[in-house]
Amino acid sequence: MQLLDGVLVAKKIKADLLQLVKAEQDKGKRVPHLAAVLIGDHPASASYIKNKIRSCAEAGYESTLIHRDSSITKEGLLEIVDGLNRNEAIDGYIVQLPLPRHIDEQEILLAIDPKKDVDGFHPMNIGRMVIGLPAYVPxxxxxxxxxxxxxxxxxxxxxxxxxxxxxxxxxxxxxxxxxxxxxxxxxxxxxxxxxxxxxxxxxxxxxxxxxxxxxxxxxxxxxxxxxxxxxxxxxxxxxxxxxxxxxxxxxxxxxxxxxxxxxxxxxxxxxxPMTVCALMINTWTAYTGKIYG
Ligand SMILES: NC(=O)c1ccc[n+]([C@@H]2O[C@H](COP(=O)([O-])OP(=O)(O)OC[C@H]3O[C@@H](n4cnc5c(N)ncnc54)[C@H](OP(=O)(O)O)[C@@H]3O)[C@@H](O)[C@H]2O)c1
CATH class of the missing domain: 3.40.50.720 (NAD(P)-binding Rossmann-like Domain)
Incomplete structure (x- = not known):
């Protein structure tokens, strides 16, 4: 039986991404930048986010964590999403799910700019994937x-x-x-x-x-x-x-x-580990502007 070693494959892909990032830096360009929004203190979510931030460092990316209390209002979270959509220094971002019950997840996911939707959850990206157009794949x-x-x-x-x-x-x-x-x-x-x-x-x-x-x-x-x-x-x-x-x-x-x-x-x-690695691949794709220009 062949073990499918996600740790090993993810490490190799992140090392390849790091080389690509270094090549961009050598040309005087900035590095890819992923932001993550974490609401509340769900231990599993906090641990997923920690892994994602660590993976950013391994791939040579910049990362920003926006952590807010679970009492945040829907409007407050939409304001953060709007800020990230407008922030040109950020290539892509994720809003870690699940969100507190009083916030409609779909409404938040729909507010994410599809160009920055590196989780690939926005209907624009799902739709593009279904008909075979370039898209961020979940x-x-x-x-x-x-x-x-x-x-x-x-x-x-x-x-x-x-x-x-x-x-x-x-x-x-x-x-x-x-x-x-x-x-x-x-x-x-x-x-x-x-x-x-x-x-x-x-x-x-x-x-x-x-x-x-x-x-x-x-x-x-x-x-x-x-x-x-x-x-x-x-x-x-x-x-x-x-x-x-x-x-x-x-x-x-x-x-x-x-x-x-x-x-x-x-x-x-x-x-x-392959899931986290795939997020790094999507962030690289966002940085290169290959999908939406
Ligand atoms: N490794 C990772 O990176 C990663 C990422 C995401 C999720 N996960 C894990 O993957 C698992 C699934 O998560 P998810 O979010 O994809 O699924 P989910 O939303 O929790 O849904 C579970 C799916 O399993 C089906 N199901 C439940 N009981 C079943 C049964 N007895 N027979 C056949 N099908 C059954 C459900 O059918 P119905 O639709 O009919 O209810 C539903 O479609 C969880 O353990 C989650 O933590 C891991």
Missing amino acids: ATPLGILKLIEHYRIPTEGKHVVVIGRSNIVGTPVSLLLSRKAYPGNATVTLCHSKSTDLAEMSRKADILIAAIGTPHFVKADMIKDGAAVIDVGMNQIADPASKKGHRLVGDVDFEGVSRKAAYLTPVPGGVG
Whole structure:
């Protein structure tokens, strides 16, 4: 079984980005600049943001963190978004989700200038991606594509089964893997909680992508021998043996599935680091102005 090592691939891509940035600096140009907006003190969100800021440093980017209390009003947050849209020194920015309940996430995401939407969540970018125009691709699906590409996993004519249809992972990754390109040209089945005979479906998958949010949902008897299994899930479970009292596990039963799969992502260390790395790729794209000029 080949482990799909997201830490290693992300490190290599960030080192390549750093070289590109250095080449720009040598020409006397400024470096790419990513801003991140964090609202409240959600520990998982704070930890994601920390990783993103650290990745910026690794790629040679400048970063700015805007952290506000969860009592911020919708108007207050829209003001920050407007400021970032106008700030010419910032190439791209993200608003870390989830937002406090009193703020409508969609309203905030719609206010982000699509040119700076490096998370790729704005309908303009989703729409452009769907019809094959250059667009910022959501970070987790882009990270998955980069992982498939790095390990040269064949996708053409293969059957991909995606479990989970979220706007940020399942739906975009299923669209991307069915487009006319590599990675792509696959026949894709998108499953969700209302799918019947899920195990029967997943056993037909050459490539199985699990984005469900349920620890160890995918067991060995749900996959076919030699499948590539990509585990997007990040679930915290109690673990009295660990210092923190909990640990991170995926949606896939790693131990059982590793005996049957040909390729498998670990959790942590698989899709997670690739997601952050994909954000760095999108920020570089924003800096170069290749999509919107
Ligand atoms: N590694 C990363 O960088 C990264 C990035 C994003 C998310 N994640 C993780 O990925 C997981 C999924 O997150 P998400 O935001 O994509 O999804 P989500 O919005 O939480 O939705 C979960 C999806 O799984 C489906 N589902 C739930 N139970 C199911 C079942 N019993 N059988 C079949 N399908 C089922 C749901 O179906 P319905 O639509 O019918 O409800 C839904 O489409 C979470 O653990 C999250 O933390 C990781």
